[in-house]
Amino acid sequence: MDLFTGGHMGCRGCGAAIAVRQAMEALGPRTIIVIPASCMATIGGSGLKTAWRIPFYHSLFECAPAVASGIRAALEVQGIKGVNVVSWAGDAGTADIGFQSLTGAAEREEDIIHVCYDNESYMNTGGQAGGTTPFRAWTPDTPSGKTTRHKDMLAIMAAHRPAYLATASIAYPQDFIDKLKRAKEIKGFRYIHVLAPCYRGWGIKEEETVEMARLAVECGLWELYEIRAGERRVTVIPERRVPVREYLLRQQRFRTLSEEDLAFFQVEAGFLTNLSGGEGAL
Numbered sequence: 001m002d003l004f005t006g007g008h009m010g011c012r013g014c015g016a017a018i019a020v021r022q023a024m025e026a027l028g029p030r031t032i033i034v035i036p037a038s039c040m041a042t043i044g045g046s047g048l049k050t051a052w053r054i055p056f057y058h059s060l061f062e063c064a065p066a067v068a069s070g071i072r073a074a075l076e077v078q079g080i081k082g083v084n085v086v087s088w089a090g091d092a093g094t095a096d097i098g099f100q101s102l103t104g105a106a107e108r109e110e111d112i113i114h115v116c117y118d119n120e121s122y123m124n125t126g127g128q129a130g131g132t133t134p135f136r137a138w139t140p141d142t143p144s145g146k147t148t149r150h151k152d153m154l155a156i157m158a159a160h161r162p163a164y165l166a167t168a169s170i171a172y173p174q175d176f177i178d179k180l181k182r183a184k185e186i187k188g189f190r191y192i193h194v195l196a197p198c199y200r201g202w203g204i205k206e207e208e209t210v211e212m213a214r215l216a217v218e219c220g221l222w223e224l225y226e227i228r229a230g231e232r233r234v235t236v237i238p239e240r241r242v243p244v245r246e247y248l249l250r251q252q253r254f255r256t257l258s259e260e261d262l263a264f265f266q267v268e269a270g271f272l273t274n275l276s277g278g279e280g281a282l
Contacts, residue, residue, distance in 0.1 A: 003029060008051035010043040013206030015196030015213065017043055018170045019117045020088065023194075025173075026180035029054060031084040034068045036098055037061040038090040039124045039198075040117065061097045064089050065105035068112045084113060084184050091118045094193075095131040095153050106160035106189045113183050113190045116153065119198035127201040136261050138253045139201075145256045154193060158227060163188030166226035166235075169195045171214035175224055175236050182226075195222050203252020215247040220269030244269050 003024040010017035016039050024031070034057045035041045041058050044051050059067040064087035072085045087105075089098050094116035102114060121139055122128040129139040131151035138145055158165055164183045168176035176194060183190040197213050199206045216222035217238050224236040244265040248254045 003027075003031075003053045004044070005051045005053065008043050009045065009049075010039070011200065011206065013199050013209040014039075014043065015119060015170055015198055015209050016040050016090070016117050018209070019115075019176075019194050019196040020044075022170065022173045022176050023088075023115065023180055024054075026177040027084050027086065027184065030082055031055075031086060032068075032071055033057070034059050034064045034071065034085075034087045036064040036087075036089050036093040037124065038093055039119075040088060040090065042124070061093055063101045064093055064098060065110070065112065065114055066101040068114075069105050069108070069110045072111050085111070086113045086115060088115045088117065090122075090124070091116060091120060091132040091153075092122050092124075092130050094118075095151050103160065106157065106162055106191070109163070109189050111187055111189070113180075113192065116191075116193045117196040118193060119196055119201055120150070121198070121201045123198045123201045127198075135264075136254060136257055138203075138256060145254075145261075157191045157193075160189070160191075161230075162191050162227075164190040164192075164226070164228050166192045167194070167222070167224055168192055169213045169217055169222060169224060170197075171210050171217065172224060172236055179226060179235070182228075186228075201253065203255070204250060208250070212247070212250065215242065215250070218242045219244045219247040221247065221265065 004021050008017055032055045036059045068085050068087040075083055094102060118132055121133050122130050127139050129142045129146050133146050133150060135149045136145040163186050166179040168179055195213050195216055197209050199209050204212055218240055219242050225232055225234045245262050
């Protein structure tokens with residue numbers, strides 16, 4: 001049974017909706033999910049309609065991990081076991097507006113899973129640039145391209161020493177599902193960051209959402225790995241490697257890129273690839 005059903009209010013080709021449907025395959029019916037203000041909060045339904053078949057809480061923008069922490073505490077007081085408590089936020093509700101409650105929950109080692117579905121801009125309010133928006137990306141408030149590099153949320157969260165940390169991509173659903181299955185068997189704070197393109201914000205066709213998520217991995221700018229007990233392990237090695245220009249120049253948000261910019265990104269992709277180091281890399 002689908003726990004996030006058809007008939008939701010997402011755009012056609014919505015990466016966020018794809019991500020949550022994949023996630024529910026792993027999380028199952030004994031899950032409570034908290035979602036702050038975001039596309040996902042409205043996609044799942046509003047008013048008298050809902051696409052969720054599990055308990056769903058719509059929190060304020062800045063506090064999904066705090067609400068999830070409270071739900072976990074309430075379950076423990078009642079002696080209710082075997083329930084996944086998940087805060088599910090976009091990049092704004094994770095890296096920027098929601099970061100204060102996220103870092104607090106991680107520092108306290110709350111027994112929750114936090115999933116960041118990252119479309120790399122504030123799409124629920126028009127696509128403004130945020131902390132995870134890439135360098136040189138066009139947005140309504142960076143019309144000449146963003147002049148600063150994106151915030152490295154994986155490094156920031158790894159510094160909290162969570163019980164489990166992983167990246168994911170909607171283009172590799174089994175990898176994402178397997179990581180969530182591993183995460184839900186671990187007690188403590190767990191963090192998963194999934195790339196979920198938004199075709200409107202990225203300037204691609206709606207049918208290209210999954211393809212672009214795959215190209216991000218194949219060009220080396222989005223790496224699939226996990227960290228558990230201090231050990232970093234690459235989980236997917238792409239079958240092919242493509243130059244970053246094949247990924248970036250397909251997106252209208254990168255229409256201002258120069259050859260110098262492309263060279264920068266190619267170096268960045270090479271650095272990430274070398275950093276992975278294969279199985280068991282630290």
